[in-house]
Amino acid sequence: MNDTPHTAENITLAELLRAEPMCSVQLHALAGLDRIVDEVRLVDDVEQVRSARPGTLVVLQHDIAQTAWSTAIAVRYAWERNVRAVICELDLAAAPSVISLAERLSVPLGIHEGDLPTLALQLSAIVAFPEASRARLVARCAELIAQQDEVDEILAVVQTELAGVRVTLHTPSREGGATERSEAEGSIRVPMGPLDVRSGRELLATLQRGSVAWARTVRAVLEIARAQIIACEAAAQVRLAQRRQLEEWTLRQLVDSRREDGERAPDGPFAPPATSRDPQPSEPRSAADRLGWRIGPRVIGGSILPLDPAVAVDDDLDLALAAAWPQGLDLAGPIRYHAGWGLWISFEDDNASLEQTQSAERRALRSLGALLQRCLDDVHVGLTLVAGIGTPASGDELSASLRHAELAARAARSEHDHHIVTFSQVGARAFLAAADGPALQELAMDTLAPLAAAEDGRALARTLAAYLDCGGSTGRAAEVLGVHRNTVSGRIDRIRRLGLDLDDPSTRLGIHMAAHLLGR
Amino acid sequence: MTSVPLGGSHGADDNGDRRNQLTAVTVDHLDALLSGSQLGVLTAASTFTGALEGWIARLLEERGPIPLIAPHEVADRLGPSAHACAVGLVGSLAALYELPPRGDEPIVAVRQIEHLLDVRMDAVAPLNAAGINAFLAVAAACLLELPLIDADGQGQVLPLIDQSTFALDGLNPAPLVGVGPWGDVVTVQSPQRRGEPVERSALAGAGGWLLTALYPAPAVELAAAGIPGSLSRCIAAGATLRSGRGQLGPRLAQQLGGRMIGRGQVREIGQHTEPGAPTNQPAGPVSIRLAKTGSAAAEITLEVRNEAVLALVDGTVAGSAPDVICLLDPLRGRTVDLLDLQEGDTVDVLLLPAHERWHTPAGIERAGPAAFGLQLPYRGGAR
Numbered sequence: 001m002n003d004t005p006h007t008a009e010n011i012t013l014a015e016l017l018r019a020e021p022m023c024s025v026q027l028h029a030l031a032g033l034d035r036i037v038d039e040v041r042l043v044d045d046v047e048q049v050r051s052a053r054p055g056t057l058v059v060l061q062h063d064i065a066q067t068a069w070s071t072a073i074a075v076r077y078a079w080e081r082n083v084r085a086v087i088c089e090l091d092l093a094a095a096p097s098v099i100s101l102a103e104r105l106s107v108p109l110g111i112h113e114g115d116l117p118t119l120a121l122q123l124s125a126i127v128a129f130p131e132a133s134r135a136r137l138v139a140r141c142a143e144l145i146a147q148q149d150e151v152d153e154i155l156a157v158v159q160t161e162l163a164g165v166r167v168t169l170h171t172p173s174r175e176g177g178a179t180e181r182s183e184a185e186g187s188i189r190v191p192m193g194p195l196d197v198r199s200g201r202e203l204l205a206t207l208q209r210g211s212v213a214w215a216r217t218v219r220a221v222l223e224i225a226r227a228q229i230i231a232c233e234a235a236a237q238v239r240l241a242q243r244r245q246l247e248e249w250t251l252r253q254l255v256d257s258r259r260e261d262g263e264r265a266p267d268g269p270f271a272p273p274a275t276s277r278d279p280q281p282s283e284p285r286s287a288a289d290r291l292g293w294r295i296g297p298r299v300i301g302g303s304i305l306p307l308d309p310a311v312a313v314d315d316d317l318d319l320a321l322a323a324a325w326p327q328g329l330d331l332a333g334p335i336r337y338h339a340g341w342g343l344w345i346s347f348e349d350d351n352a353s354l355e356q357t358q359s360a361e362r363r364a365l366r367s368l369g370a371l372l373q374r375c376l377d378d379v380h381v382g383l384t385l386v387a388g389i390g391t392p393a394s395g396d397e398l399s400a401s402l403r404h405a406e407l408a409a410r411a412a413r414s415e416h417d418h419h420i421v422t423f424s425q426v427g428a429r430a431f432l433a434a435a436d437g438p439a440l441q442e443l444a445m446d447t448l449a450p451l452a453a454a455e456d457g458r459a460l461a462r463t464l465a466a467y468l469d470c471g472g473s474t475g476r477a478a479e480v481l482g483v484h485r486n487t488v489s490g491r492i493d494r495i496r497r498l499g500l501d502l503d504d505p506s507t508r509l510g511i512h513m514a515a516h517l518l519g520r
Numbered sequence: 521m522t523s524v525p526l527g528g529s530h531g532a533d534d535n536g537d538r539r540n541q542l543t544a545v546t547v548d549h550l551d552a553l554l555s556g557s558q559l560g561v562l563t564a565a566s567t568f569t570g571a572l573e574g575w576i577a578r579l580l581e582e583r584g585p586i587p588l589i590a591p592h593e594v595a596d597r598l599g600p601s602a603h604a605c606a607v608g609l610v611g612s613l614a615a616l617y618e619l620p621p622r623g624d625e626p627i628v629a630v631r632q633i634e635h636l637l638d639v640r641m642d643a644v645a646p647l648n649a650a651g652i653n654a655f656l657a658v659a660a661a662c663l664l665e666l667p668l669i670d671a672d673g674q675g676q677v678l679p680l681i682d683q684s685t686f687a688l689d690g691l692n693p694a695p696l697v698g699v700g701p702w703g704d705v706v707t708v709q710s711p712q713r714r715g716e717p718v719e720r721s722a723l724a725g726a727g728g729w730l731l732t733a734l735y736p737a738p739a740v741e742l743a744a745a746g747i748p749g750s751l752s753r754c755i756a757a758g759a760t761l762r763s764g765r766g767q768l769g770p771r772l773a774q775q776l777g778g779r780m781i782g783r784g785q786v787r788e789i790g791q792h793t794e795p796g797a798p799t800n801q802p803a804g805p806v807s808i809r810l811a812k813t814g815s816a817a818a819e820i821t822l823e824v825r826n827e828a829v830l831a832l833v834d835g836t837v838a839g840s841a842p843d844v845i846c847l848l849d850p851l852r853g854r855t856v857d858l859l860d861l862q863e864g865d866t867v868d869v870l871l872l873p874a875h876e877r878w879h880t881p882a883g884i885e886r887a888g889p890a891a892f893g894l895q896l897p898y899r900g901g902a903r
Contacts, residue, residue, distance in 0.1 A: 045895055064895060067792070068807060069823050069832055073896070076835025094792060097809055097819060101835055104817055 010036045011130035012211050013084050013108065016057070018163045019133055020140075021122040025087060025110040029102035034211075037084050040127050042120040049074045054082035057127075059120035060089070068094040071109075072101050079105040087112055087119065134217045137161065141221045145228050154232070158225050164208045165218055169229065171201050188215060190222040197233045237319070244318055247291060248336035253284035254295075255342075255399030293332050296395020298349045298360070300368050301402035302333070303409040304376075305340035307384040307419075309437070313340055320381045331371055340409065342402045345371070346395070361392040365422065372420050386412040389422040407433045432516060444514035447507075450498040451518075462519035463491045468502075468512040542752040544585040545658055545668065549755050550577055556758025557654035558855045559772070560844040560872060561677050562827050563806075571620060576655050579662035586658060587667035588751060589643065591743035594669060603639045604739035605630065606673055607660040608647025608732055610681060610698060610719060615728025616652070619701035626660035629733035632697040632705060643667045643739050647681065647732075648674035649750035656731065657751070671746030673735065675875050676844045679826050682716045683887045685877045686735045689745035698722070698730025706730055747875040761854060769848050769868035778872035781831050781838045783850065784810025784820045786865045789858075805893075806858070810867060820869060822847075824858065825892040831869055839871035840898060842878035842887040846870040873900075 014033035016022070038055035041048070044062045052058055058078060064070035065088045075098060078086045085108035090098060095111060102109035112119055126133040141161045148154045151169065158167045172189075186208070192201040203222045207215065288295065304321075306313065318336055325334060333343025347364040349357055372387045379385070388408025390401035404423040410433035412421035426433065432440075451457045451464075463481060467488060470476035474492065478485040495502070502508060545553070554573065580586070589597050598604075607626055609616065634640055644664065646657030649672040661668045673684030681693050694715035698706040706722045708715050715734065723730060735742060753776065760771055769780050788809045806824040811817075812833065820838070823830035828845035831838045839845050847856035848868040856867055877883050879900070889896040 047897060069821055069830060070895070072821060072832055072835040073837065074835075076832075079835075093790065097788075097821065100817070101819065104834065 009130060010211070010213075011127055011133070012214070013037050013057070014164070015130070015211065015214050016123065016126060017085075017108075017110075019123070019126050020136075021119055021126075022110070024114055025112045025119070028099045028109045028111070029106060030108050031106035032084065032108070035084060037127055040120055040124040042117055043074075046070055046073045046077065049077040049083065049086070050081065052078075052081050052083050055084060056081075057084045057087070057123060059087045059116050059123070061116045061120075065089040065116060066091070066094075068098050071098045075102050075105060075107050075109060078107045084108065085110060087116065089113065089116060130213065134213065138217060138220045138224070142224045145221075145225055148228065149232055149235070151229050151232055154225050154228055158205075158221060162205075162218055162221060166206045167222070167225075168204050169201060170204060171198075172204070186215075188219050188222065190219065190226055192226055192230065195230045195234075197230075197237055203229075240319060240322065241315060244315075244322060244336065246287070250284050250287045250291060250293075251335045251337055251342060254288060255337075255402055294346045295332070295344070295398055296346055298347050298364070298392055299344045299395055299398050299401055300347075300361075300364050300392050301390035301398060301400075301405040302331075302343045302345075302368055302372055303337070303340055303388045303390070303402065303405035304334055304343070304372075304385050305388075305406070305409045305413070307386050307413055309413065311383060317381060321379065324379045324381055326375060326378060329371060329375075331368075337402065338406060340406070342405070344398060344401065364392060365389060369420060369422070376419055385419070386415075387420045388412055389420065391423050410434075432513060441517065443510075444517040447510050447514040448500070448518055450500055451495065454494075454498065458519060460491055460495055461515045463488060464495055464500075464502075465512070465515035465519045467492055468508070468515065541590065542588055542670070542755060544587050545580070545661075545751070545755070546585040547577055547580040550580060550655070552755045552758030552762060553655055553658065553751075554758065555761040555854070556754040556756070557650055557652070558857075559650070559754075559757050559761065560827070560846040561651045562824060562847060562856065562858045572652075572655070575623060576659045576662075579659055583662040583665060586661045588670045589667050589743075591669060591671045591746060591748045594643070594739050594743040597667075598642050598739050600738075600740060602642035602739035603637075603736065604643040604645060604669060604742045605633055605641055605733050605736040606645050606647045606684075606686065606742070607657055608653040608681075608734070609656055609729055610732045611723045611726075611729030613652060613729075615701070619727050619729070621701065621731060622703070624663070625699040625731040626656075626663050626733070628699045628703075628705060629697045629731060630660070630664055632707060633695065633733045633736050636695050636697070636707065636709075637736055639736075641666060641736075643669050644733075645669040645742060645746055646672045646751060647684065647734065648672045648677060649754045650674065651677045653677075654751065654754050668751060669739070669743050669746065670751045671743055671748050672750035673746055675747040675750060675878070676842075677827055678887055680716050681719070681732070681734060682713070683891065684735070685747055685875065685883075686737075686742065686745045687713075688877055688880070688882055688886065689741075691735050691737050691741065691745055693734045694718075695736065696732055696734035698726070698732040700726030700728075700730050702727050747877070764853060766850075766853075768850060768853055769870050772846070772848070773870055773872075776872050778844075778846075778870055781845075781869040781871050782810075782812050782820055782833060783814070783866065783868045784812045786861060786863050786867060787811050787819070788863065789861060808861070810869070813866075822869070823894065825894075829892045830889060830894055830896070831871070837896065837899060839869075840889050840894070840896065841892055842874040842883060842898070843900075844872040844874060846872060 012034055016037050017027060036055060037057050040057045040059065041052055042059045042061055043049055044064060046064055049058050058074065060071065060074055064074065068090065071088045071090055074086050087110035090111055099109060141158065144157045144161065145154055148157060155167050155169065159165065186206065188205040188207065190203040192203065203226055205218050205222055207218065321334060321341065331343055331345055334341035335343065345364060345368050347360060349360050351357060368389055372389065376385055376387060386409050388405045388411065390405030390408065393401040408421045408423040408426050411426045412419055415421060445452060448461060451460050454460055466477040466480045467474065470480065474485050474488040478488045481488065500511065502511065630641055644657060644660055644666050645668065646653050657668060673686040687693065692713050694708050694710040696708050696715050696719060698719055700706065704726045706719060706726055708718045710718060719730060719732065757772060757776060760775055761768065773779050786808065790807050791804055792807060808822040808824060810820040812820050818834050821832040822828050822845065828847065829841040831845050848870060849856050850868050851866055878887055884898045888898040
């Protein structure tokens with residue numbers, strides 16, 4: 001018996017069983033699913049099954065559809081006549097023996113509780129015009145996919161509507177061998193294309209069985225899904241960027257507006273909080289509340305900067321950091337702030353005694369330090385980052401703490417071993433950090449030009465910095481540097497001989513600063 | 521269908537292989553008659569006949585032996601103008617056990633028919649030589665002191681009185697006279713051959729059963745229209761059943777010209793509603809599923825409509841009405857009673873082809889699968 005050749009105008013049993021009218025039919029003894037179904041016949045006499053042509057799908061109706069003996073006879077005839085499947089209407093009590101017979105004879109059996117003639121008519125229409133049925137399936141998928149706005153939901157729709165197809169969105173490996181192997185198994189690949197937010201991804205569908213026409217249908221649905229996935233992910237990116245911008249604006253309003261007020265008292269960061277006499281400061285406050293920021297009662301600010309001062313933080317880098325940042329930390333931020341990112345932790349203070357306040361601050365400093373260390377270890381954005389920790393302050397003084405943190409982070413750039421520096425460790429270098437920049441570097445080079453020419457110019461500069469730090473005491477400088485006192489005095493002599501005047505008060509500060517800058 | 525005679529009396533035989541034909545029924549044949557009457561009978565069967573057996577034994581002792589006349593001998597033995605009628609119980613066997621007969625019902629019925637037709641009956645024949653009618657016919661013959669014609673109208677237990685070879689041959693069951701447990705006499709005359717529905721409707725009021733004299737006709741015609749040798753075959757089969765030797769099914773198959781469908785263990789006995797089942801049938805449909813022994817997971821399905829009317833082996837029709845499907849218990853060496861059958865019991869299924877009259881189109885229409893609500897053509901059973 002020759003089967004009809006597989007063309008687009010033919011439909012296999014597998015595809016027919018996946019059609020919509022078959023949703024409410026319980027299927028058993030599935031076999032021969034790759035074979036073509038030529039026609040659908042509705043019969044009310046088992047003898048008609050005996051005279052059915054091979055390639056027919058038989059739907060029983062009336063009495064013979066409801067009794068076990070008649071359905072068993074129909075299944076037997078179906079086996080003898082190469083009928084593709086038999087659909088009946090058995091109830092639960094009668095079904096098991098017939099199902100068992102169908103399984104033994106490998107005759108697909110469907111049990112349907114509804115209107116059998118209508119089912120037969122619908123299946124007949126699909127068998128007569130399979131392309132129309134496929135087009136309907138694609139259209140239904142398009143409609144359902146358009147209603148989804150999450151990638152997981154889109155893939156779920158595809159898997160539900162395309163029965164027997166598994167779909168994943170992934171980045172394929174670059175080995176050519178893997179591709180060849182997969183295609184032999186019956187898979188369809190739809191590359192996500194240049195519009196995808198991440199490059200190189202593809203939609204991979206694995207088909208359990210199917211004709212060429214089915215593969216075409218699956219590909220069409222995947223291409224529709226691809227477009228919606230790209231749209232969803234782009235929308236997600238835009239939302240994320242918008243949120244980052246809002247965070248950046250809100251932080252700037254919160255902390256920098258205090259400076260513009262000019263209400264700050266000149267005696268340090270612990271000035272009394274500004275009165276809320278104008279409505280503008282409360283707007284950033286409510287935005288902060290909406291963002292879920294906790295500020296206070298006590299805060300310690302933190303700062304993250306790229307190690308290389310020449311690197312500018314742009315939107316891409318900001319989104320990359322946001323994506324890579326660990327979730328669930330008890331930490332606000334990181335939020336774009338000046339040349340890098342700001343963040344802070346909030347903590348309680350009983351104010352019971354000075355010791356308790358100080359120990360609370362120390363605890364908070366330690367925990368912030370630990371958090372920052374962990375984040376710098378785990379976050380990879382393609383460049384090295386450094387961090388600084390500011391001073392404990394009240395919630396209203398967050399801006400001061402953030403500024404100190406930023407200075408500390410800039411100082412951390414000059415520390416080879418530690419990527420996190422606390423402001424309290426920075427000392428006088430805070431001024432250098434505040435002023436640091438390319439212009440200052442050039443100035444330092446000019447100031448210590450004679451030293452730069454020397455072979456050990458850097459060592460000389462470090463020695464000079466320590467010597468001036470220690471107020472001209474070679475002994476203490478030697479201790480700090482870990483060398484012999486004579487080494488120190490020898491180097492200082494050489495420096496003087498190279499032409500640097502260390503006794504001129506008008507130049508000494510500059511030389512001192514230059515020595516620090518160049519001694520790194 | 522050849523008749524297989526049982527030894528005990530002399531008789532002519534055409535074929536040297538055949539044993540002597542049975543020519544009379546004596547009390548010694550009663551046990552075999554009882555057993556043989558239950559072959560191919562499922563729901564009307566009962567192994568407990570109670571007082572009936574004793575009553576018939578006494579009758580046979582007092583008035584027996586009863587001459588058994590082969591159909592081709594009727595003209596010679598009874599004369600060309602002799603009259604005969606069939607006798608049988610119409611109605612429910614259960615009702616008969618609740619309201620047993622007084623013992624004179626056959627006489628009352630036959631006398632009434634004689635009165636109606638102004639003839640004397642010269643012989644009686646069983647309506648069917650199966651089930652209780654096999655020995656009720658013998659009782660009637662004893663009471664009436666008339667010979668029995670060795671022929672019956674059904675060859676099995678069929679529920680309706682017009683499911684008979686008598687009717688196929690054109691005989692009218694009416695005028696018929698039925699006598700009930702309370703002595704009611706129901707006389708039905710029906711030129712339009714509607715004796716079955718009319719008598720059936722009187723059953724409930726009369727007490728559930730009517731011992732009926734029916735198909736009055738010239739004896740020669742009645743004998744020619746019947747299935748020859750039914751009663752003697754029944755006794756012969758009963759003898760085999762009681763022989764206590766093994767291989768009951770195959771031996772009966774050989775003796776009676778049938779074949780084994782198979783052996784299986786009962787998996788399920790189920791009652792179900794069946795759309796399209798005729799409403800004039802007494803009992804509801806029952807399906808019996810057997811796990812066929814010796815074949816990987818094959819199933820034998822029996823459809824029972826009072827009696828077994830269809831046997832399927834994995835969806836292939838292995839036997840159907842009008843042929844007789846018999847269930848035998850190989851372990852207990854006897855026929856199966858549906859009331860006693862349980863899951864796990866082993867059953868042999870035997871197919872006995874019906875008389876060739878039942879295989880005609882008219883016969884199939886009257887007693888084939890369609891008559892029991894099974895929309896199937898009759899194909900004589902596969903393989």
